[in-house]
Amino acid sequence: MERIEHRACFGGWQDVYRHESKVLGCTMKFAVYLPPQAANGKLPVLYWLSGLTCSEQNFITKAGAQRYAAEHGVVIVAPDTSPRGEQVMDDDGYDLGQGAGFYLNATEQPWATHYRMFDYVADELPALVEAHFPVGDARAISGHSMGGHGALVVALRNPGRYRSVSAFSPIVAPSKVPWGEKAFGAYLGEDRQAWKQWDASELVRSATEKLPLLVDQGGDDEFLDTQLRPQLLQAAAVAAGHPLQLRMRPGYDHSYYFIASFIGEHIAHHAAALHGEAKVHAGVAHEPHDGCGRH
Template identity: 50%
Template sequence: MSNVELLEEHRVFDGVQYKYRHSSELLDCPMTFSLFLPNKEKFPEPSLLWWLSGLTCNDDNFTHKAGAQRAAARLGIAMVMPDTSPRGKEIADSTDYDLGQGAGFYLNATKEPWAAHYKMYDYIIEELTAVVRNEFDLTGPEFISGHSMGGHGALVLGLRNPERFQSITAFAPIVNPTQVPWGIKAFENYIGDDKKLWAEWDAVELMKHYSGKEIPILIDQGDADPFYKKELEPFKLVEVAQEKNYPLTVRMQSGHDHSYYTISTFIEEHLEFHVNALQNNTSKE
């Protein structure tokens, strides 16, 4: 019997936006996720975008603010939006916005008190994937995208699973978390002091040693983003990609900040990037 509980259902453009809750055995707590499905008659086997949100967010932020459903309905893309961390009264937390609930960093914590519940990498790659495939029969080609902390997650999950994801896009991602305050704080708490383990969750470090399938990557970064130079610095990833001759595009967007106004401006182009990458990959096979 399914343990997926429907919380919300909204008709939007030529599709339906859902919100669900399920009991996560891996995280040992209830978890919510949102799911957009395009018109089933037009797209009986849609491709699937995984969207990973940033610090302080949950699965609602992208659903409510990005305006992605219009383009997803047109392009035949289903979208799944996980929460950003385990949640609940019994779950370890912090009074700081950039640690604990709402700040899972899409890794598997190994240090207490976080290790008991903070396994967001395995949750997305294994448990929620099984739910999405089994409950909703979403077994088509997959893409991954995200914003800020979620951009970090999209890059890391994509580069660690090149056989699975067709393409990666990100808005203002934390590309080199081992070297910036947000990432250092998270890794020290979640993983401990072993910098070799940190490198497993850092897109720049993964790119340095990458030898898998070259997944096309698109990054948009606003030049009015207050976190641009202190926390994000996408050109650290550009330098490594150029050395590896890796297909990475970084676009600086004039006047744009770190908000969902920027995401809503360019999200359609990101979805089109994924579709084009899929078509290119298919034509090469």
């Protein structure tokens, strides 16, 4: 493992590392923010998963999260969004291939050789982080868009592993929207039953752990009605009695301006669970009065 970036930030360090991933069969990069408290012992860790076309750079340069991580004493780890390299299969479109791993384990060739982002995020990366950085086993996970989908799915499929989960503008029902249908068809094949294990709106129906879900969604998001459709997750949560707080934010779009506006609230939410300061709670989902889940 090689450190390739090292910058002082809010009293701590924003670093980027490069390593060889056995799971993905390629060289990967991930970012680590170590707040000043890391000099004195182990801290809890928040994993951030970014969206389509992103790398480890987008979140650390645009979200402004380091300020809040330093305030709350939380390490932030932000991996890349897919396997990378000349030997890794790619596609001409932005929504499939490199930059679009969808945080699942592909079963169809030629994708299955490298595209195992679920195993990377859930197992290989945390093992690496916990072996080499001052973090304990208190974990949280969050993400945006495709990464919001990833955060919800990784948490729902790993009961007991995370103390909290949140998402910005997540693709909550990828098996029912164009982005997900394209990616799932390529990575997983045409059996739509197999897609359900990677779809948060399906996973909440049988979740054994009622981990509260926190979702922020911009009301003016250009992808709201075609790709995101948060009402599908809300309906599934209502039916399952799964705790969900869906906050519609009028005027906000899909960009990092939206994330930067509310990332402080999300980090505070995770810090409360990670440090045991208070019980993190998201109320049981209720049918929205206006069809959009606005609170």
